[in-house]
Amino acid sequence: xxxxxxxxxxxxxxxxxxxxxxxxxxxxxxxxxxxxxxxxxxxxxxxxxxxxxxxxxxxxxxxxxxxxxxxxxxxxxxxxxxxxxxxxxxxxxxxxxxxxxxxxxxxxxxxxxxxxxxxxxxxxxxxxxxxxxxxxxxxxxxxxxxxxxxxxxxxxxxxxxxxxxxxxxxxxxxxxxxxxxxxxxxxxxxxxxxxxxxxxxxxxxxxxxxxxxxxxxxxxxxxxxxxxx
Ligand SMILES: [Zn+2]
Numbered sequence: 744x745x746x747x748x749x750x751x752x753x754x755x756x757x758x759x760x761x762x763x764x765x766x767x768x769x770x771x772x773x774x775x776x777x778x779x780x781x782x783x784x785x786x787x788x789x790x791x792x793x794x795x796x797x798x799x800x801x802x803x804x805x806x807x808x809x810x811x812x813x814x815x816x817x818x819x820x821x822x823x824x825x826x827x828x829x830x831x832x833x834x835x836x837x838x839x840x841x842x843x844x845x846x847x848x849x850x851x852x853x854x855x856x857x858x859x860x861x862x863x864x865x866x867x868x869x870x871x872x873x874x875x876x877x878x879x880x881x882x883x884x885x886x887x888x889x890x891x892x893x894x895x896x897x898x899x900x901x902x903x904x905x906x907x908x909x910x911x912x913x914x915x916x917x918x919x920x921x922x923x924x925x926x927x928x929x930x931x932x933x934x935x936x937x938x939x940x941x942x943x944x945x946x947x948x949x950x951x952x953x954x955x956x957x958x959x960x961x962x963x964x965x966x967x968x969x970x971x972x
Contacts (some may be wrong), residue, residue: 827966828877828899829923831907832930832944834866839940841956854939863906863947864957868930870942874907876921877960885917891945892933897921901967902952905960908945909934 842848842861849858876897883904884896893910911931915921932938934945948957959965 821970823968824971825966826969827963828960830961831877832866832868832874834868836867838867838943839865862954863945865943865945867943872930873926874928874944876925876927878923882915882917882919890936895927904949906947
C-alpha cells in the first residue's frame with residue numbers, strides 16, 4: 744500500500760515540475776554539445792606541429808650558402824710554398840770559414856802564408872765532386888782568375904748573387920738560366936790562392952750588394968715564399 748502511494752506522489756511530482764525538468768535536461772544537453780565541439784576543435788590544432796617541412800628547407804639552403812662562400816676566395820688566394828736554398832756541394836768539412844772582414848776572425852792562408860779576411864766559405868770535397876746551383880737563377884758571369892780559378896756568378900733573384908769559385912769542368916755559359924740543383928761544374932784546386940787547402944768550392948754570397956755569410960744558405964735555412972700556380 745505504501746509503495747503505490749509513493750508512486751503516485753512521484754507521478755504527481757513529474758506532472759507538477761515537467762517544465763523545470765525539461766529545462767534542466769536542455770541545459771545539460773547544450774553544455775554537453777558545447778564541450779564536445781570545443782574539444783574536437785582543439786584536437787585538430789595539434790596536428791599543425793608537423794611544420795617540419797620548413798626546417799628542412801632552411802637546412803637545404805645553408806649548405807649551398809657555405810659552399811658559395813668557400814668557393815669565392817679560392818680563385819683569388821694563391822697558395823704560397825716555401826722554396827729553400829740548398830747546399831751547392833756534398834762537402835766533407837768547412838776548410839775555411841767566413842770572416843766578414845773582421846780582423847778578430849781572420850783566417851790563416853797557408854798558401855799565401857798570411858792572416859787574412861775570407862769573404863766566403865771553403866767547402867771541402869773530393870777533387871771532381873759536382874757543384875750545383877743553390878737556387879734557380881741566371882748565370883751573369885763565367886770567368887777565370889789566377890787567384891780564384893774558374894768562377895761562375897749566378898743571380899738568384901731578390902738581390903742575391905752567389906759566386907762559385909775554385910771550380911773546374913764548368914758546365915754553364917754566361918746568360919744561361921739554371922734551375923736549383925743543376926750542375927754548374929766541379930770542385931778543384933784551381934784557386935791558386937787557396938790550392939794548398941785542397942780541393943774545395945770557394946763560395947761567396949752578396950745580398951743587396953753586401954757580402955754576407957753563405958752558411959745559412961748552405962745549411963738550407965734560407966727560403967722564399969713563392970706563389971704556386
Ligand atoms: Zn776560399
